[in-house]
Structure formats: C-alpha cells, structure tokens
Amino acid sequence: MTQELLAATVAAVRHAGDRMMTRYSPTPPRHSGLPELLASLQANDAAVVGTLRPALTEALPSAGWLNDEHGSGPLAAGEWWLVDPVGGNVNAVHGMPDWNIGVSLVRDGRPVLSVVYFPVLDEMFTATEDGGAFLNGVRLRVSDKTSLNGALAGTGQAQPGHDRALATRMGSAFAAMSYAALYVRVSVPVTHQLAQVAAGRMDLHWQFDNVRSHAAGVLLVQEAGGVVTDLEGKPWDLTSESYIAAAPGVHAAALDVLGA
Template sequence: MSTAMPFDAGTSLMSDTTAAVRTAGLTLRERYLPQARGVSLSEVVEEIHANDDAVLDVLREPLLRARPGSRWADDELAGGALPPGEWWVVDPAEGNINHVHGMADWAVTATLVRDNQPVLTVVHLPLTGDTYTAVAGGGARLDGLPLKVSAKSDLSAALTGTGQARPGEDHRVFRRIGESVTAMLAGGLVVRVSVPATLQLIHVAAGRMDAFWQFSDVRSGLVAGALLVAEAGGTVTDLAGKPWHTGSRDFLAAAPGIHPAALTVLSSIA
C-alpha cells in the first residue's frame, strides 16, 4: 500500500474515532470472562455474535456521525474491493474467538478506508488500555508515542507470523498456510501461527515482530494493521510484491530489511 497522499483528518476525526472505539472497548471488556464460554459449536458462535451485536450498538452511529458522508461495510468477514468513496471497516471484536475462550488477545478496531486504501485507524486493547493510531502521511503511534518497525535485515534472525483469516477456508488455503509456515521455519528464526491478524500486525508496527503474511482478502483483519505498519516505516504488499489494497488476494507486511527475503520465500507458495 502507499501513503503518498497524506490524509487530512481535520481537528476532531481522530479524537472522535478514538473516543468511540474506547467506549466500545468498555462494552467488550464488560462482557469478558477469564474462562471459556460455550461448549458446542453453536454455543460458541452464539457468544461471538452476541459480542459483535453489543459492540456495534455503541460503535456504528458515533463513527458515521464523526465522518459525514461515510458508509459502513457491514460484513466483517468480507473481502475484495469496496465501491469508491469512504467506508468504515470495523471489527467490533477483533479476536472474538479468543475473547469467548477467556484469552487476552482481542481488540476493537475502526478504520476509515478511502478508495480502497486505509487512511485512518484506531486499534484499542481494552484489557491493557493500549491504543494504536495511524493516519496516512501522519505516522503511527501507541498512546501518542511514535512507532517504528524493526531494523533487522537478516531473515534468519526474524520473528514472523501468520494465521487463518476465517473459519472454513478452503483446503487450498489451508495447504498454502502449512507450506508457507514450513518454508518460513526454514528461512527465518521463529514463526507464530495465531489469530487475529491485527494483534500480530501491531507487533510488526512496533518492531517486536519482523513480518506477517496471510493468504486472505478479509478486509477487517488487515486494514488497521496495514496502515499502522506502513506509517511505522514498514513495507506492505501482496505476495506478488505489488502495493497492497483491499482488493488484493493476499498480504505481506514487513520491516523493509526483511521484506525482500520474506517475499522470495512466500511468493513460491502456489
């Protein structure tokens, strides 16, 4: 992706977005229990939908009000390009599966996408209180402090990560994930395989991880992290090395010194 065209967020859009996401985070935190909820698949799915509904009830209207004329991308598991204009791509419980199993890796995200490029994002982690923000052309921050990607240039020293984007991917995607993990284990140092994507991408933006890839076009799991990594000085492309956008079919975000070698390893996974 490219941030060559800075986005003018005005004086209040970032503060309004941050306030809305943090308020939504309180709702999600109130629903959190440090143990698994639901035993059967139907019970787990019911808990996931209940989380989404509760958070969306407090998130949708403030965001649409904060950016008059913007529209709402309803399906958080959808992929592909959006129609022209400005769209809110939101995950009310990024890492929802972790939340309903009593784990700590979950967040609330809201990203404004203009013409298929993310231009403003807020990622809030309610359990820690951390808030990651980025504006196209304006840098990436954690609680107001600038973020910078890793300075590594040797893939053999790299901590990388991947994961599935949604349940029920087809077997070709599962095979590509497995083959890519094997290839990166041979080329890199350590590979994390986990969900959700955003919780790995904030580590890439902060320089704690060196690369993240995914064989998916699920927008809500990628737009926030893509902007954070790019604005922290990282490189974000598809697995053909072309600039990433919401219509891309796969994804790689990495520190600039790691990206070429990671792309070489991953682009061979057909």
C-alpha cells in the same frame, strides 16, 4: 485527516472496548457446543456495533458502514467505515487476552485512518495517512532487522472455512518460514500481528487471504515505515488477494521464501 475525527474515533473505540471488558472474563463459562459458542460471538459483535456505529456515524455522517469482518473485494467510491467489531472474538469468548476492537476509514479504496485497541492491555494503536503510527501517543517504527534468521514472523487465519488447497499452502509456507526465520507465530486476530509489526515487536506478517478489515493493521504498518505488498511484490491495495507486511530489511528475503 483532522485530529478531531481521529480523537472522536479513538473515543468511540475506547468506549466499545470498555463495553467489551464488561462481557469478558479470563475464566469464561464453558461452551458445550458450536451453537452456544456462535451465540456468544454474535452477542459480543452486537454489543460493540451498537456502541460504535452511532458514535462513528455522528463523527462522519457521510461515510458508509461495513462491519463484515470477512468481507473482501472492491468498495464503491467515497468514504467507508470498515469495522471488525471484535478482532479475535473467538479468543475473547474463551477467556484469552488477545483480542481487539479495530476500525479503519477508507477513502476511495485506500485506508486513511486506523484505530486498533487492545482493551486488556489498554494499548491504543492509531495511524493516519501520512501522519505516522502511534501507540498510546508514542510514535511507532518497524524493526531494524536485516536478516530473517533473527526475525519473528507470523501468519494467521483471516476467516474460517478454508478449503484444503489453501490450508495445505498455509502449512507449506509455515514450514518454509520456520526454516528461514527465528520464530513463526500462527494466531488470530490478524490485526494483532499487524500492530505488533508496526510496533517493531514482530518483523513480518503474511496472509494468503486478504479481507477488507485488515486495512486497519495495514495502515499501521505502512505509517510505521513498513513495506506492504502482495506476494508478487506489487503494492498492496484493498483488493489484493494476499500480502506481506514487513520491516524493510527483511521484506525481500521473506518474499523469496513465500514465493518459493
């Protein structure tokens, strides 16, 4: 992966983040109902896609494009830009700071480049396959924790509309991990938590529903030395139904808790 392509991607994502910052306010207008909320979400996504797509297409014209943040399943062979225009968009429209712009380049089913930008904090996370993960140019490393009793864990909601069985499973897993770990966060966006695992700020993140746009965060964790598998312990891939991304010292113990 060329440094020129990474630099072009970073520039495009930063530009999109700047565009979103003109739309974002910590004291947003209050939405009176779901239609108004959905309109704000869609307007944010459209603004970011309108900024990113021309720039990324120019940077790599041969790559396909998908900005379906909730898409799942396999991809056709070749290169694809996978984009979650505003990760945590629902937070952004409610004036909360935890949202991001996330992009990954997937080649023949595996992520090879990742850029996740937190505009409010001006934190730019980047990773390339076999090239390491970085935060504002400083190399990242997952935590050295070796015991769950001191671990910060997290999970979240990959997409709205969970059925009752999955919601119940999530609740049971939260209870089990709350007993085993120091602290458990349940929040969106998922890529925020994955970036924190890569930075060593959190120790593990698990997900019962895997969507393709998580690939950006997964690559960050992998390139920072973390372990990412499905909940049966098999290596993660784009079509895995679930996954856990963790520091090596707590991965096995966390897998035991979630599989119990």
